[in-house]
Amino acid sequence: NTRSRSAKEVAKDLRERIRPLVGAEYVVFDDLNNGARKPIQIDFTGPDSRKLLEITSAYMDKLREVPGAVDVGLSQQDPKKELKIELDRGLANSMGISAGDAAQALRVAFAGIEVGDWVDPTGETRDVAVRLHPDDRMSKENIERLPIAVAGTNQMVPLDQIATLTMGKGPSGIEHSNGKRTITVSANAQGRSNGEVTDDAVKLAKSFDYPPGYGMDLGGAGQDQQELFTQMVIALVSGIGLMYLILVMQFGSFTAPLAVMLSLPLSLIGVVLALLITGS
Known part of the structure; x- marks a missing residue:
């Protein structure tokens, strides 16, 4: 059909x-x-x-x-929504906070950290991990208040004091x-x-x-x-060159085959007419 x-x-x-x-x-x-x-x-x-x-x-x-x-x-x-955090390294270093300290705090907040294990009522031991609640991980304001420990002291510094947080879009x-x-x-x-x-x-x-x-x-x-057209042009030029070399060997001259070669463009007239007649 x-x-x-x-x-x-x-x-x-x-x-x-x-x-x-x-x-x-x-x-x-x-x-x-x-x-x-x-x-x-x-x-x-x-x-x-x-x-x-x-x-x-x-x-x-x-x-x-x-x-x-x-x-x-x-x-x-x-694109998906993403939170971009740019650390002010100079300010953070002056306060005794390295980029690794900030990254570790963020890793704990988002990925979590194992703090121990727990034996459930069936007697099976299960790992216990702590991390931020899903709602808190989606809130820019809560993440800005994430405490970052200052090395060698008991002090904590909010993340927004040493970094700039912006919401944007990134590639999926x-x-x-x-x-x-x-x-x-x-x-x-x-x-x-x-x-x-x-x-x-x-x-x-x-x-x-x-x-x-x-x-x-x-x-x-x-x-x-x-790429196909490029290969076709290379094949066409190579074919014409090979044809010319065969004619040179047959005529025993480099100039005599030129008359035959110059007739090649005229053959295109018949090809074009045939394509027009057949509708191809």
């Missing part, structure tokens, strides 16, 4: 039907031959994942404005490609060919002003197609 609609037409209809759903996360694939990946993929690389997240977020906003680019998303899940995971941290922005094409949308996506990515150590590269199907 033949289908009355193509896969791209079905995908377009699905997007229109799903779009009104508030809070829904979805991805539509109209070509499973691509390994269930979106055809347009731009890889962004750099040393810091958070800076990469800023660059890719700005790029995604611009890419959504490109005609034909739909289902724009990241290779990883949405860290991906690497060729030894570099990578975040991939991907998209589908609708209403235009994959190649046209990919060309616009690459031009847009190249127009960004990247800090030192950061950059972009074409990935996914676009990279595979680029």
Whole structure:
């Protein structure tokens, strides 16, 4: 049985039907031959994942404005909330607190520390660990008041006196490609060919002003197609060169085969006409 609609037409209809759903996360694939990946993929690389997240977020906003680019998303899940703690090492050292002391206090608060064991009513021995209550671990104000012991004394100093705490968002995971941290922005094409949308996506990515150590590269199907075209050009040039050498050996001259070689471009006329007639 033949289908009355193509896969791209079905995908377009699905997007229109799903779009009104508030809070829904979805991805539509109209070509499973691509390994269930979106055809347009731009890889962004750099040393810091958070800076990469800023660059890719700005790029995604611009890419959504490109005609034909739909289902724009990241290779990883949405950023997660995180607590960033910046220790004032100079102030902490002057008070006799090392970075290790602060890290140990935070480790106890979040991961916990074993303080002993307990024998339950059944007679089984269980380890006892102490750490902050889950509600306290989620509160920035409570963590700011976390006491840090001053070495060699009985004094305690609140964490916010020697460190700055800020709430922000960080990457949900860290991906690497060729030894570099990578975040991939991907998209589908609708209403235009994959190649046209990919060309616009690459031009847009190249127009960004990247800090030192950061950059972009074409990935996914676009990279595979680029490599395929390069190999085809190499094979074509090699074939023409080999043909010329065979003619040189047959004619016993380097100039006589040139007349035959110059007729090769004329054969393209028939090839193009044949493709137009057959609709290929």
